[in-house]
Amino acid sequence: MKPTIQLVAKKAGVSMSTVSRVMNNHPAVLPETRSKVLSVMKELDYIPNQLARGLSTNGFNNILIIFTRSSTQAADNPYFGNIIGSIGMVAEQNDYDLILHSNNNEDDEIEKALSMINSKLIKGIVLLSSRTNNKFLEVLAGTRIPIVVIGKYNPSLQSEYIVSVDTDNYQDCYDIGDYLLQMGHTHIGCIHAPLNHYVAVDRVQGLKDSMKAHHITVDEDCFVDGGDTVDTAYMAALNLLCSNQQLTAVFATDDIKALGVYKAARNMNLRIPEDISVFGHNDFDFSALLTPPLTTVRVPIHELGMISASKLFSMIKAEKKEANQMLPTKMQFRSSVANLNKP
Amino acid sequence: MKPTIQLVAKKAGVSMSTVSRVMNNHPAVLPETRSKVLSVMKELDYIPNQLARGLSTNGFNNILIIFTRSSTQAADNPYFGNIIGSIGMVAEQNDYDLILHSNNNEDDEIEKALSMINSKLIKGIVLLSSRTNNKFLEVLAGTRIPIVVIGKYNPSLQSEYIVSVDTDNYQDCYDIGDYLLQMGHTHIGCIHAPLNHYVAVDRVQGLKDSMKAHHITVDEDCFVDGGDTVDTAYMAALNLLCSNQQLTAVFATDDIKALGVYKAARNMNLRIPEDISVFGHNDFDFSALLTPPLTTVRVPIHELGMISASKLFSMIKAEKKEANQMLPTKMQFRSSVANLNKP
């Protein structure tokens, strides 16, 4: 039915080997033979079969993006879209395609990834937001396929094939704590992401450690899981603010959750920052345009994606390990945090 | 090196055919043979090669998501992330993987897609945001592969294999025009997306036609391309508002662009809605939490993704055409539009 290399060969009066050589720009083929073959290919509308090709050579130029959801919900966080877009641009330049897995079952994911690697379907992996229990990386480290983790991974896991690109979540959130305390806040709550991911753990821990360093009691009840969406964060914030009226500030571990806090404050008739201060994280498009503009930390999401992809490709091509990299962030002091010191 | 079906067969003392049958749950294999084979497979850590498998059968269970960028910029619009996430969930349930192409060269894209189809690498396509010049669909209609377009496509293109899922952009924007006029606005500007996509064209045309129906002169200078990002929209809005001081309302064809308008208004010391009214489109997470809350039209993005994916899979599986579907939207009247009639 579909034209194959064999048919082309026959029509052009040459062997399959020659046709193959023409396709792969092998130098040892006479110009007239080449053009003859090319014209037959055009005439027949011949399209090479990537599968067959992959089977006899070193497979496909794909990279797998694994995006571990903490819930069964599609994450509406703009972070993921942006970062996937950035990776996509670099992939496109390198003539690679993206395969996307959004899974919330780690074992399934491991099995699928192993199968893809074994089948030479992918040449590298980008792991978005790694879990604290990192079985996935432990298993995949053994496959010698380059992996870049956008985020942190188990520090005891040493591998030539795994590299991390991240921002310093712990330090940033430690600094947020410092700032909040400096502004006179001693009753601080936190709406965070589910704690089975490093990023959430580090952000929470940074804040807590900073509070402890200033001898502020950390009330565990004031640290609540705000899920992944505005709505879940809203519910969590409502709860938090109702049951802890002494709170003067809330740290939301990303600006989507801050949106939930804004919504809760509005519905409770709490003014920001007069009645409750809010500190966010990530600095999304809308953050500066909220009322009041959200104080947050700017994460270079686009760069995170670009740099990760670049590192991945240089590992794939040069087969040498890249260095881990910590990207700089920048505090965006706007007006959602009140200074309690000057009344 | 890697264990193949042949090695398994040898170790288990059976033929390759039998091993294959075991893997594919063929009924005609004795229980003891089956368990023998399975144990050898486990012992050898055998993983089937998807490529080889695909080559001899009907290929892969992948669907291709094509996401046509209008610029070279990664689109930061939350719309895409959300919709891809939704499609991903349905795909996961059906045991399909997602391949993502974000391309801005249509010819390249056509060639790549044809190659993937020819190689049995994909079973269906989701096209996000189709171009007005729809060469892509025209060419691909001939391949008999199911395609769902999220958005509109050339109505003259009839195909058993193409189905569209969309909202009624034209009508919604016509209604927006009506509303604006009813509120007393007669000098209306518009910040829209690049006009090489149906969605932008329809939204703009809806507004224009509504204005014309009310005998309001449409000033082409007040319809400007706001690109794809907050920043480009901001620049466009700044320009628009500076050079057309008589404007009392601006329609932004999506809420990301509305963000740009808010920013411009703020920087020009224009109050919303007192000095300038803003109507958005899409209703993103942040829209209700802006100050003032943005009047916009709620698009069921998640449903758009889910329904598209469902239709695609039923076309793939049942091989029968699904009906086009128009999803309902809902106006969200908030407070970014002033009523000029009651002062």
Place this chain on the structure above:
DNA sequence: CTTTTCTGTGGAAGCGTTTTCATGACTTGA
């Protein structure tokens, strides 16, 4: 006790490429 029908299994031909090796023809250098 034959003949027919199942059943479980093996052999081998695909699937569509790439690539190694062999083979002639044609140069080149002494």
Place this chain on the structure above:
DNA sequence: TCAAGTCATGAAAACGCTTCCACAGAAAAG
């Protein structure tokens, strides 16, 4: 003029699986 070296090409094996066909042996039917 002949041995050695290029060069363009073809034959065939390999990549790892599926599946059609054939074939025994067992079960069912006459």
